[in-house]
Amino acid sequence: MKIFLLLFTLFAFSLPASAGMNSIQDRAAAVKTQTEGNNGYHAHLARKLASIAVEEKGQSDLHAAKEFMNMAEEHAAQAGGEK
16 A cells, blocks of 8 residues: 555656656747747747757756746747747
């Protein structure tokens, strides 16, 4: 019974962690889609920041990935895309 409770607890805590990891890639894809065809400064910067966010996520630094993703979305909005 204790093992079942332990496994259930581990599973419950693993779901939010994996959800955060996937959202960085989804948000990066959205930024790239929003800025596609736009060759302005903010569009290039948004795409570069989004790719850095994906790299940081790959290195297991979720805090840095989220910060880079927030900056990418801000610059995508300034480039003319929706936030």
